[in-house]
Amino acid sequence: MKIATPIRPGEATAAVSSILANLKGPADLRGLEEAQLNDLAAEIRETIIRTVARTGGHLGSSLGVVEIAIALHRLLDSPTDRIVWDTGHQAYAHKLLTGRLERFDTLRQIDGIGGFPRRSESEHDVFDGGHAGTGLSIAEGLATARDVRGSNERIAVVVGDAALMSGLSLEARNDIGHRRTSMLIVLNDNEMSISPTVGAFSKYLSKIKLSHAWQTSKTAYDRLVEKVPILGPTMLEWSQRLRRSVVNLASPGQLFEDLGITYIGVVPGHDLHALLQTFSRVFELPGPVLVHVRTQKGRGYRPAETDQVSFHGAALPPMDLAPRADRYDGTPGAPPAIPPGSPHGAGSNGDPVAPAIPASAPAKNPNYTSVFVAELIELARTDRRIVALTAGMPTGTGLAKFHEAYPDRFIDVGIAEQHAVTLATGLAIGGMRPVVAIYSTFLQRAFDQVVHDVCQNDAPVLLGVDRAGLVGEDGTSHQGMFTVAAQRQLPFLVVASPKDEQELRSLVHTAMAQEHPFAIHYPRDAGFGLPSVEPQVLPVGQAELLREGRDIVLVGFGPIVARGLEAAEALEREGWSVGVVNARFAKPLDRDLLVGQARRARLVVTLEESALAGGFGSGVLEAIEEARFADPALRDVAVHRIGIPEGRFVDHGAVSDLRRALRLDAAGIEVQVREAAEAAGIRPSIPTPIHEAARAS
Numbered sequence: 032m033k034i035a036t037p038i039r040p041g042e043a044t045a046a047v048s049s050i051l052a053n054l055k056g057p058a059d060l061r062g063l064e065e066a067q068l069n070d071l072a073a074e075i076r077e078t079i080i081r082t083v084a085r086t087g088g089h090l091g092s093s094l095g096v097v098e099i100a101i102a103l104h105r106l107l108d109s110p111t112d113r114i115v116w117d118t119g120h121q122a123y124a125h126k127l128l129t130g131r132l133e134r135f136d137t138l139r140q141i142d143g144i145g146g147f148p149r150r151s152e153s154e155h156d157v158f159d160g161g162h163a164g165t166g167l168s169i170a171e172g173l174a175t176a177r178d179v180r181g182s183n184e185r186i187a188v189v190v191g192d193a194a195l196m197s198g199l200s201l202e203a204r205n206d207i208g209h210r211r212t213s214m215l216i217v218l219n220d221n222e223m224s225i226s227p228t229v230g231a232f233s234k235y236l237s238k239i240k241l242s243h244a245w246q247t248s249k250t251a252y253d254r255l256v257e258k259v260p261i262l263g264p265t266m267l268e269w270s271q272r273l274r275r276s277v278v279n280l281a282s283p284g285q286l287f288e289d290l291g292i293t294y295i296g297v298v299p300g301h302d303l304h305a306l307l308q309t310f311s312r313v314f315e316l317p318g319p320v321l322v323h324v325r326t327q328k329g330r331g332y333r334p335a336e337t338d339q340v341s342f343h344g345a346a347l348p349p350m351d352l353a354p355r356a357d358r359y360d361g362t363p364g365a366p367p368a369i370p371p372g373s374p375h376g377a378g379s380n381g382d383p384v385a386p387a388i389p390a391s392a393p394a395k396n397p398n399y400t401s402v403f404v405a406e407l408i409e410l411a412r413t414d415r416r417i418v419a420l421t422a423g424m425p426t427g428t429g430l431a432k433f434h435e436a437y438p439d440r441f442i443d444v445g446i447a448e449q450h451a452v453t454l455a456t457g458l459a460i461g462g463m464r465p466v467v468a469i470y471s472t473f474l475q476r477a478f479d480q481v482v483h484d485v486c487q488n489d490a491p492v493l494l495g496v497d498r499a500g501l502v503g504e505d506g507t508s509h510q511g512m513f514t515v516a517a518q519r520q521l522p523f524l525v526v527a528s529p530k531d532e533q534e535l536r537s538l539v540h541t542a543m544a545q546e547h548p549f550a551i552h553y554p555r556d557a558g559f560g561l562p563s564v565e566p567q568v569l570p571v572g573q574a575e576l577l578r579e580g581r582d583i584v585l586v587g588f589g590p591i592v593a594r595g596l597e598a599a600e601a602l603e604r605e606g607w608s609v610g611v612v613n614a615r616f617a618k619p620l621d622r623d624l625l626v627g628q629a630r631r632a633r634l635v636v637t638l639e640e641s642a643l644a645g646g647f648g649s650g651v652l653e654a655i656e657e658a659r660f661a662d663p664a665l666r667d668v669a670v671h672r673i674g675i676p677e678g679r680f681v682d683h684g685a686v687s688d689l690r691r692a693l694r695l696d697a698a699g700i701e702v703q704v705r706e707a708a709e710a711a712g713i714r715p716s717i718p719t720p721i722h723e724a725a726r727a728s
Contacts, residue, residue, distance in 0.1 A: 050074055056130050057104035057155070068105070068303050072097045076331040078135065079123050086138045087504060088146055091329040093123035095221050095300070096189065099324060100124035102306035103187055103217070106314070110154045113173050117166025117190035117200075119147035119158075119508075121219070129155040139504035141684025141692070146505050161508020162473065163423075163446045164197030166190045167216065171207050174214045185314055187215040193423060197446040207319045208291030215313055216292070216321040219300070221328040287321050296323025301330060396560035399553040399590075400497055402532045404429035406539040406566065407466060408436050414543070415440075416464040420455055422448040428468035428497055448473050452480035452492070459490035464543060468495035471511025471552065472502070478517055481524075485548045489523045492549075493542045499528065499552035500589065500640035501675075501690060506683030512675055515552060515588075516645035519618050524548040525571055526618040528589035532558030534615070536566040544568045554590055554640070556686070574621035576628070580610025582716050583708060584628045585700075587638035588614045588647040595638045597697035598704060606715025607708065617647040622654045629655050630664045633713045636704050639674040640695055648672030671707035673700060 050067060051074040054060070063071065075097050083090045101124070103114055109129070116122040126144065127135060131153065137143025148156035158169050170188035177184055194200060195218060207214070287294040293316060298309050306324070313320045397405075411417040411433070423446040425431040434441040444451045448469055455465035469477070474496060485492045499511040518526045525547060529535040535553055542549035577592070578599065585595040592613045599609035610628060614621065629635050635655060637648035652670050659665040673695070675681060681689060690696040694703055 051078065051127065051132060054128065054130075054132070057107075057109050057128050060101065060105040060128070063105075065304060065307075068101055072101060072303070073331075075101075075124050075127050078127060078132070080332055082123075082135055082138050085136070086140060088123070088139055089120035090332070092121035092191070092221070094330045094332060095326040095328045096121045096219055097124045097330070098301050098303050098306055099189060099217060099219065099326070100128055102303060102310055103189075104128050105307065106310050107185055107187060110157075112185040113157045113170075113187070114155075115157050115166045115170045115173070115186070115188040116148055116160060117188060117194050118163045119160030121189070121191070122148050122156075125155070126153070129153055139506075139683050141682070141688045143683070145683050147508060149506075159507065161505065162476065163191070163194035164199040166194070167200050167203035167207065170214050170216070171203055171210075171212050174212045175210075178212070185215070186213075187217060189217045189219055192218065192220040193446055198449055204287070204290055204292065208287075211291060211318040213317060214319050215310070216319065218296070218321055218323045219326055220297070220323060221300075221326045291318070293318060293320045294323065295320060296325075298322060298324045300324040300326030395557040397532065398555065398557045399529075399532055399535055400427075400429040400555070401432075402535050402558060403468070403495055403497075403539065403551070403553060404432050406536045408433055410539065410543055411437055411440065414464065416462065417543075418442065418455075418458055418463050418465045420444065420451050420458075420465055420467045422446060422451040422467075422469055422473065424468075424470065424473075427470070428495070430468055448477040449480050452477040452494075453484045455492045456480075456484040456488060456490045459485075459492050460488065464491060464493070466493040466495060468497055470498040470509075471496050471500075471514045472498065472509045474514055475517070481518070481548075482521060486521045486523050489547055491546050493539075494548070494550040496550055496552040498555045500554045500591075501681065501686050501693075501695075502555055503686040503689065504683050507680035510675075510681045511552075511554075512642045512681065514550075515617055515639065515641045515647055516649070518550055519645065519647075519650055521548075524550060524618065525616065526550050526552070527616050528552040529615070530575075530587070530590060530592040530613045531561055533561050533564055533566070534613075537569050538615075540566045541569045541571065545571065552589060556590060559593065569615065572616050572619035572621055574615055574624045575613040576624065577611040577613055578609070579631075580608045581631055581633075582608045582713060583634045583636060583704060584610040584612060584632040585636050585638055585704065586612040586614055586625060586628075586651055588617055589640060591638045591640050591695065591700075594695070594697040594700055598701040601697070601701045602704060603717065605705070606717045607713075608716050609704075614647065614651075617650055620650055620654055622658070625651060625654055626658045626662070626665070629658075629668050630662070632668065634669045634671065634704075634708055634711055636707060637670070637672045637674070638700065639672075640690075641674055642677065643672050643674040644677040646672075646674060648674055669707070669711040669713075671704075671711075673703050 050063070050071045054071070060068070076094055079090070079093055082088070104125070107114060114125070116125060123138075125148070131144055134144050139146040144152055147161045148158060150156050150159055157173070158165070160166070166188045167190060170186050174186040177186065190200065285294070295309060295313060298305050300306070309322055313322055407417065407419065418440045419430050419433045419437075420442045421428050421430045422444055425434060425443050430441065442454070444454065451467050451469065455467045458465040474481070474494065481494070484490070496511070496514055498509070499514065502509045502511060515526065518524055525542070525545065527538050527541075527549070528551065529538050535551070538551050542551060577596065580599070583602070585599055587595040592611065595611050599611050602609045610632065612624065612628060635651065637651045639647040641647065643649070649672070652672065655665060655668065655670055659668075675693060675695075681693070684692070687696070691699065694700065
């Protein structure tokens with residue numbers, strides 16, 4: 032396959048043929064013939080592949096639901112009718128169908144359209160998502176509001192087979208079935224997590240259950256039997272049991288039926304005719320209906336079809352996608368597909384927010400995730416108590432490598448963060464040393480379990496808080512901004528973050544040497560490529576003085592320390608004497624070192640890549656304020672905090688762009704420190720040629 036120059040903004044739109052380019056909104060779908068809809072599906076897939084080749088993104092899931100999106104938008108009247116996309120990572124086709132083609136080449140770029148539904152972006156986006164398992168609850172809320180108002184809009188939710196197993200989804204399924212809320216649940220089954228259908232009889236049952244005659248006769252029969260004197264209630268119970276038993280012989284959906292949700296399936300997810308026929312009939316049925324749709328993740332792009340894990344969130348190389356016969360996969364209506372053996376790339380660790388990279392990109396330094404897991408694997412060689420847990424993210428958290436090394440000491444609980452944390456607590460109480468690796472944004476979902484189960488029991492659980500800080504293109508729902516502030520208040524929990532990858536190794540050893548809960552926050556970034564040194568067990572709560580300063584002291588938490596050092600060097604060239612402290616620990620703080628450095632300086636500036644409210648900087652400010660009452664030397668010391676400003680979420684964009692915009696890169700830190708010094712009336716104390724010339728004049 033020819034590898035072409037990267038696609039530039041606007042090219043994706045220009046390359047699209049007439050159907051998608053002429054589509055102004057979902058209402059236009061109702062004027063298309065079914066054959067045109069199949070052609071539209073092909074165009075949508077090609078547009079998604081072209082765009083993700085440049086921007087990165089969630090390729091596999093979005094390619095798998097194209098026909099579902101077309102069918103729903105053709106039958107429903109959005110935005111009056113509401114379509115909820117659980118998680119939202121599969122909504123690219125939805126975005127293209129709702130008038131965002133012209134801006135689609137800005138996908139996940141700063142000031143561009145988001146990788147998830149955004150209400151601020153389109154009236155067709157119902158809910159700002161990003162985390163799995165929220166869709167059913169949102170859809171039930173919308174349906175309940177409809178019923179209270181007495182309106183008649185239709186509600187549909189598309190949920191994946193993995194998200195359907197999350198704790199929140201289980202709670203919602205129970206309530207939806209109990210309250211019999213009318214709504215359509217589309218189960219997008221792309222990994223065969225649900226039991227397969229059994230032959231033609233199951234298909235026949237689905238057809239029967241969809242028919243109006245079946246629904247009417249079933250209700251009439253039940254009412255008739257119930258009226259039989261004396262034996263009526265018993266006969267009704269037995270007949271319903273028999274009916275359920277017969278259905279259960281062939282249907283994988285008996286669990287839903289038992290909960291009160293009508294189950295229809297399995298429907299081929301790339302057959303538009305079947306989807307349109309099924310969905311149109313489902314909206315005539317009373318109560319909640321689940322349609323089980325079997326799809327292929329990565330549909331239409333062969334590497335993604337065969338390697339679904341790597342292409343969950345993929346970064347493709349720039350490619351030539353001009354139509355050629357040898358790139359079609361033979362499926363009617365399928366878009367061009369890259370032939371087997373063609374070069375293709377994926378985001379590191381199969382991460383669902385992997386950025387696009389050129390085919391010739393140089394190898395990067397190992398990232399913090401891989402360093403964390405490598406050290407864990409090494410420790411587990413001699414400590415058989417170590418057990419690694421993940422909540423449905425073995426590849427993204429790097430723990431797939433641990434699974435390869437120690438399959439009997441690896442647990443993947445699926446999308447169930449709360450269970451993962453409490454399960455780890457039980458393991459710790461039972462004498463094991465569990466390590467739970469979870470993205471910072473997803474650990475928010477298990478806050479009560481960290482408080483009530485881990486910390487209240489002082490259980491020696493190591494929380495590997497991955498993707499701490501700015502994550503990038505997946506935007507507001509995925510930035511790791513809030514975990515430090517949430518954890519600072521918790522008894523017994525140690526909260527740490529390394530300045531570099533070598534210190535991360537030492538912190539893993541330190542955590543395993545303790546008998547208390549321990550959280551290590553580390554970013555998605557690549558490391559600095561430092562030479563390997565023997566890891567050490569660090570004294571808990573001990574910071575590290577990297578350089579002395581008598582005007583300003585920068586106190587950093589995590590890898591932002593390196594940017595602080597750059598800023599300190601630049602400020603020193605301007606005449607300021609700037610010290611730098613690597614805090615290592617947000618809890619407990621090294622109060623002695625911090626207060627001692629504050630006594631020598633006139634300004635203390637804290638650095639963190641997380642929310643300022645209640646965060647690391649707040650802890651330093653509290654420590655200095657408490658010491659100030661008894662220490663006259665601290666009374667004139669100013670404190671300034673640098674981090675993510677309070678009262679805002681951070682939108683999508685490349686991490687480097689976001690750091691620049693938030694002034695959290697080295698240059699931005701330098702500017703903020705200078706502004707704080709000038710506001711506090713602090714003048715440079717080191718003579719420079721410029722200062723000497725000014726004095727002489």
